[in-house]
Amino acid sequence: MLREQGDKRKVLSNERFKQVIIKKILQDMNLKDDYQPETILSMISYWKNQILRPNDIKPESSIEEELKQIYKQYEDWKENNQYIDFDDFMLETYFLLTYEPEVLKYYQEKFKYILVDEFQDTSYIQYELMKLLAAPQNNLCVVGDDAQTIYGFRGAESHFILNFDKVFPHAQQVLLDINYRSTDKIVGLGNEIIRKSKQKIDKQLKAMRTGYQSPKFLRPNTINEEAKIIADTIQTLVHNGEKTYKDFAILYRTYAASRAMYDEFVLRKIPFVTYGNDSLFYNHSFVKPIVDILRLSQNPNLEEAIVSVAPVFFLKKDEVERTLNRIATMEYIEGKQSENKLKEVISILSKHVKSFQRDALQEKLLELEKLKTLAPEKAIKHIRTGRVFSYDKYLDMNKRQSLTFHKEMVMEMLNELENSAKRHKTITDYLQFIEQIYLTHQEMDAVRINEEANVVKCMTIHQSKGLEFDTIFFISFIENVLPHKAALFADYQEDRIARNNQPNKNLSKLEEALEEEKRLAYVAITRAKNQLFISSPKKHHNEKAKVSRFLLEALTSVRDTYGRQTKK
């Protein structure tokens, strides 16, 4: 539509390129080390989906003001360079149709019938566009599953599908309540999980296929044991010839929950593939600095690690990079290698800082020496909670870093890092193991694009939406993971900066967050065609873990319905 109106701007479609632009803006604003470009871009996208342009944002804190300015600069850059991004397609079309009645009429007459799929994932702006185009005849057909609205954080709003008949009172509702995918046992469990949802369209799915195997419930002691049992099961079924690797998928709520599973697959050489940008746990932006500190404790000449940990040393990445270049030039001129590049960088940069900062930098260097011989688990504990690095506190102070990440998610990842280090005696062993994981991950790149590859697929529940697998292992179905701790504390959390335009008035924040978590459990269960394993480890980060309330509720309702106690 924009093109038809003569818009000739180039399309800014490359995510990397967008990140470079944001990086440049952050650098100009002297904020380069403070935000991750991906975070900023997802925030901008969220705003656009809520029909909020920079001037519509009313900042309530200095950080919000900063974000608004970054957003504004990004928009200015695009305008000056004649670019348009994907979210602008919708935003600008929305304004075009809203302010140009002739254009609106033209398209309303052109598109006589409109069909929308995956309606439950619709954002505010998408819905507004649909309504504009469908009017006045309203020949609109939407297909969706209210039980699968799981993209709240991206702007999808469950009340659009729930209230569709109020917005379009003459709409006819057709229930697609036959499930052709899963066996009756799996469909039954899915029905029970979602049955007590507070806000849903009433329906009970009927299964077309009869299965012989009921969903199996595992209650391992820890997530390491969970990983072992699952790897054993997969190996046995494959060796028996009953299944092949590609029949299996591992689904989890958080990346942290999947760490033990990845490690086990790598150790046993089980072919597998993971999805998503963040899928490499050890490379996650909150985890990597700790791994890099461990690396530097063994070898202080790793330049990439020196730059990566700069913010933890309260140094600017730019300055560290420049200093490293200077050292490299000196090495070239003098024809000798530096013995300790980290120490040299610190001694050069120390000249320009106050004496207390100089002392703090020296203390960090000394601490690295101390870490050198510790067992990796102990070393990670020192980095996190010891006086010198106090990494947990450092993250807590840095509100900008954790804007789109809940504190609980971050802590869970760091606890998991500690957990992963347990089975290695020395830091060198541990780092070699991580290296092996990186290599496996690179090899996966080729496999990832081949849908038919014979590999186990590992993904978050969000990523599994719309997919189906013969056998699903739904792991870490425990309290604080699903429902996630971040959801359980929803009432106490500050509003996310990207605020919802039309919050659901009938539910509290906690209830709404819990409902979305429950729908996630439903999506996970309904991905299985023939066999489903649900696992709830007894311990989570050294604390007792309860089976997820969603599973308990579902089992109770089975008992209520059939008047007998459900088997454990």
Ligand SMILES: Nc1ncnc2c1ncn2[C@@H]1O[C@H](COP(=O)(O)OP(=O)(O)OP(=O)(O)O)[C@@H](O)[C@H]1O
């Ligand atoms: N009429 C049918 N007869 C036999 N199999 C069918 C029929 N309709 C769908 N299926 C099968 O059921 C499975 C699910 O179908 P499909 O992916 O279209 O459903 P969906 O509603 O998009 O599912 P979801 O939203 O849960 O991902 C597929 O394997 C598909 O081949």
